[in-house]
Amino acid sequence: xxxxxxxxxxxxxxxxxxxxxxxxxxxxxxxxxxxxxxxxxxxxxxxxxxxxxxxxxxxxxxxxxxxxxxxxxxxxxxxxxxxxxxxxxxxxxxxxxxxxxxxxxxxxxxxxxxx
Amino acid sequence: xxxxxxxxxxxxxxxxxxxxxxxxxxxxxxxxxxxxxxxxxxxxxxxxxxxxxxxxxxxxxxxxxxxxxxxxxxxxxxxxxxxxxxxxxxxxxxxxxxxxxxxxxxxxx
Numbered sequence: 001x002x003x004x005x006x007x008x009x010x011x012x013x014x015x016x017x018x019x020x021x022x023x024x025x026x027x028x029x030x031x032x033x034x035x036x037x038x039x040x041x042x043x044x045x046x047x048x049x050x051x052x053x054x055x056x057x058x059x060x061x062x063x064x065x066x067x068x069x070x071x072x073x074x075x076x077x078x079x080x081x082x083x084x085x086x087x088x089x090x091x092x093x094x095x096x097x098x099x100x101x102x103x104x105x106x107x108x109x110x111x112x113x114x115x
Numbered sequence: 116x117x118x119x120x121x122x123x124x125x126x127x128x129x130x131x132x133x134x135x136x137x138x139x140x141x142x143x144x145x146x147x148x149x150x151x152x153x154x155x156x157x158x159x160x161x162x163x164x165x166x167x168x169x170x171x172x173x174x175x176x177x178x179x180x181x182x183x184x185x186x187x188x189x190x191x192x193x194x195x196x197x198x199x200x201x202x203x204x205x206x207x208x209x210x211x212x213x214x215x216x217x218x219x220x221x222x223x224x
Contacts, residue, residue: 041216
């Protein structure tokens with residue numbers, strides 16, 4: 001148990017569906033992250049939030065839309081996805097944005113399959 | 116460009132020692148992390164190195180040589196539960212985390 005939870009753990013959706021992934025951290029951290037993990041590829045950073053402000057958007061297609069209503073919760077809204085978007089989506093949090101030994105703590109991920 | 120290289124897969128025997136290497140080329144350096152990820156689970160933090168040398172934590176040790184752009188994770192007295200993927204990540208000069216693709220470690224009895 002890392003203190004970061006994600007729901008759902010598994011999601012199957014069609015290309016025309018709209019769904020949302022949820023992440024919650026119980027660590028009192030100020031920064032939260034969305035990553036995409038595909039088989040045999042490095043983690044791809046998608047979005048970074050610090051104190052509910054988006055500080056990074058790594059050229060992610062607009063069919064992915066993040067939302068951070070407060071420092072403990074992070075959402076990823078999905079719509080009109082493509083089959084190549086099938087992957088494990090990981091949420092992480094850290095005390096602050098990358099200073100010193102600041103370590104990221106990960107949730108278990110949502111395994112997304114797009115049909 | 117920035118790059119992290121680590122072997123895709125390694126196999127070792129229960130009770131033995133294994134060394135997982137990581138080489139990196141990044142714009143600046145502000146520390147190197149190792150994470151363990153069991154199949155279907157969250158990556159969990161193992162170690163952090165920012166100065167050259169060896170950091171030991173029980174059965175796991177991590178080594179860093181900044182001049183060579185090189186690190187390794189050493190696992191001793193291997194147990195079946197050590198079967199997992201091991202991720203190397205470097206914090207670059209802009210404090211961005213650059214990730215390797217991970218090394219899948221298979222432990223055989």
